[in-house]
Amino acid sequence: MEYEITGACIDIHKSLGPGLLESVYHRCLERELQLRNISYISEHIIDIEYKDTIINTALRVDILVENCLVVELKSVETMHPIYEAQILTYMKLLNAPKGLLINFNCTNIIHNGKKTFVNELYRNLL
Numbered sequence: 001m002e003y004e005i006t007g008a009c010i011d012i013h014k015s016l017g018p019g020l021l022e023s024v025y026h027r028c029l030e031r032e033l034q035l036r037n038i039s040y041i042s043e044h045i046i047d048i049e050y051k052d053t054i055i056n057t058a059l060r061v062d063i064l065v066e067n068c069l070v071v072e073l074k075s076v077e078t079m080h081p082i083y084e085a086q087i088l089t090y091m092k093l094l095n096a097p098k099g100l101l102i103n104f105n106c107t108n109i110i111h112n113g114k115k116t117f118v119n120e121l122y123r124n125l126l
Contacts, residue, residue, distance in 0.1 A: 001038070001069050002098060002116060008032035009102050010109050018105045022075040025104045026062060029073065033065070040065045046093050061090050070099035079103055084115070091119045 012028045026042070033040045046059040063071040072087045079101075087099045099117040106113035 001065060002100060004036060004038060005033075005065060005069065005071060005100055006109065006114060008036060009104070009114070013104055013106075013109050013113070016104075018075075018107070020075060020104070022073050022104070025075060026073050029063060029071070033063070038065060039067075041067075044094075046090065048093055057093070059090065059093070061094070064094065064096070068096055068098065070094060070096045072099065072101050074101065074103040075105045076103060077105060079115075084117070087117055091117060095119070095121070097121075 008029060009025075009032075012025060012032060016024070016028065030040070030042055041064045042062070044061040044064040046057050046061065047054050048057055049055070061070055062073045065071060070087060070090045072083065072090065074083060083101055087101050090096070091099045097119050099119075101115045101117065102109065103113045
C-alpha cells in the first residue's frame with residue numbers, strides 16, 4: 001500500500017509542483033485515492049479509551065488508508081522533529097503498523113519529501 005500512496009503523491013507533485021498549501025495537496029490525494037479505488041478516511045478523529053472513558057484527543061489524522069497506514073501531509077520549507085512525533089503518536093493511538101510523512105514542498109518526493117515509519121509494536125512482524 002505504501003507504494004501506491006507514494007505513487008499518488010508523486011503524480012500530484014509532478015502535476016502541481018511544490019509551494020502550494022497543504023490543503024490543496026490533501027484534496028488532490030483524496031481524488032487520487034478515489035481513482036485508484038483505495039479505501040481511506042480523511043481527517044480521521046482519534047479518540048482513546050482511558051480508565052473506562054472515551055476521551056476526545058482533538059487529534060486528526062490527515063488520511064488513514066485502509067485502517068492501517070497513517071498518512072500525514074505537509075507543505076513546509078523545513079521538516080521539524082515535532083512532525084515525526086505527531087505521526088508516531090497517531091500510529092500508536094490507532095495501532096497502525098505503518099506511517100508516511102509526505103512533504104510536498106520539496107524537489108523530489110522520493111529523495112527528500114517522504115519518510116516512512118514503522119510502529120514499534122510491528123517492527124519484528126514486517
